[in-house]
Amino acid sequence: MNINYQLPENIKQQLEETLEVRQDEEFQDLIRDGGYVPPHMDLLTDAITALSMGKNILLKGPTGAGKTKFAETLSQLFQQPMFSVNCSVDLDAESLLGFKTLAYEGEKQVIEFIPGPVTNAMKAGCFLYIDEVNMAKPETLPLINGVLDYRRTITNPFTNEMVTAKEGFGVIAAINEGYIGTVPLNEALKNRFIVIEVPYIEGEQLKQLIVSNTKLTDETLINLFVKLSGDLITAVFQGKLSEDAASIRALLDACDLSVLIPPKRAILRSIVDKLDEEREREFVKNLAETLF
Known part of the structure; x- marks a missing residue:
């Protein structure tokens, strides 16, 4: 260069x-x-x-x-x-x-x-x-x-x-x-x-990050977590969720936990339970139910 x-x-x-x-x-x-x-x-x-x-x-x-x-x-x-x-x-x-x-x-x-x-x-x-x-x-x-x-x-x-x-x-x-x-x-x-x-990481970059930074190796689950992240980010931009819900750090924690516990419970512990508003909690739980 x-x-x-x-x-x-x-x-x-x-x-x-x-x-x-x-x-x-x-x-x-x-x-x-x-x-x-x-x-x-x-x-x-x-x-x-x-x-x-x-x-x-x-x-x-x-x-x-x-x-x-x-x-x-x-x-x-x-x-x-x-x-x-x-x-x-x-x-x-x-x-x-x-x-x-x-x-x-x-x-x-x-x-x-x-x-x-x-x-x-x-x-x-x-x-x-x-x-x-x-x-x-x-x-x-x-x-x-x-x-x-x-x-x-x-x-x-x-x-x-x-x-x-x-x-x-x-x-x-x-x-x-x-x-x-x-x-x-x-x-x-x-x-x-x-x-x-510094925007959110999405798509292939996020997939690469999950592979390199978590213990999750199941490609189907990895793709579902990438989709979940994209949906959460869209909801943040639409004003339906606070930025905390789309935290990449929290998503990586959920990926790690899902190696040993069901993904929906991993999402509950890593993402949902951190949210203060019941409306937001239900929104994320519904997304997880739909995907997983």
Whole structure:
């Protein structure tokens, strides 16, 4: 693949080599070993391109669509370790940057700083994954605005150390929109990311995912689960079900359980019983009855 961006030659070469991995044996092995299977190859190409150019990427899509698996696959393709932050309303500066604690040097008590995931990723020059970024309080994430823009620096408030990210550092974030407890990202934060919409995996890609990520081998059952998933996704788009009902993660759990228990009961435990509304529960049960 030829890269047309005005980049230094060494960066161009690195980007071309990274993109070429899509077609080589190593990439195919990664997919077979449970890596992310993109519904459209452009998703992977664009994510690799953005990260290779030093951009941050924001994976946006429904729950269970594979955003975390996508991030893990990118980490493996770049041969980069990845530090993770799981956002919540309790996320604070210590959760991001680290904290001070008492330690001993011999018999002498000292104050030691334990670095957090942001500091570790910057100093190691590897990836930082921020999951459910819109679950954090609006006042928390601006602490790392300098990490997310061209400066790639932060002043650690606990040590007063100026930390500058090593080459290779990159940020991947994920977002589920419209869920209880989430807040809209402010424009300053959103503008620091390239947004990549991650849709549900369907059809042959989903079949391949079931084969590589579950213990289910019965092709007839696998095809029925693919059909079930397609019907659930259609119902979500029609407003009949919440996104939770079409979670690919939940579907894979049902596939695994169906190896040892009847498929309808596997669907009940993995999908139906997670839904809050009785109307939705009955809808999914009726679909399962029809197919299985």
